Amino acid sequence: MMKKKSESEIKREERNHLMNTIAERCAYYRSNPHRFAKDYLNIKLKTFQKILIYEMMHNNYITYAAARGQGA
Numbered sequence: 495m496m497k498k499k500s501e502s503e504i505k506r507e508e509r510n511h512l513m514n515t516i517a518e519r520c521a522y523y524r525s526n527p528h529r530f531a532k533d534y535l536n537i538k539l540k541t542f543q544k545i546l547i548y549e550m551m552h553n554n555y556i557t558y559a560a561a562r563g564q565g566a
Contacts, residue, residue, distance in 0.1 A: 527551040 499507075523530040528544035531537045539547070549556050 524551070 523534075526548075527550075528539055528547045531539055531547065546556075546558060
């Protein structure tokens, strides 16, 4: 026989489920910042931009020497 859950238990479970979902998504987008730009910001990035964003997120030091034509 299952014990009926109280309102506070139901709310606590819902809150825990929400927080776990948020934690999973945060971890995913921290590992894949280029996908965050695509999914949340709706920005279509070129391949070199995806690589740059990924490298900048995962490395403490990065040097990027961009050519003049790269800005457009």
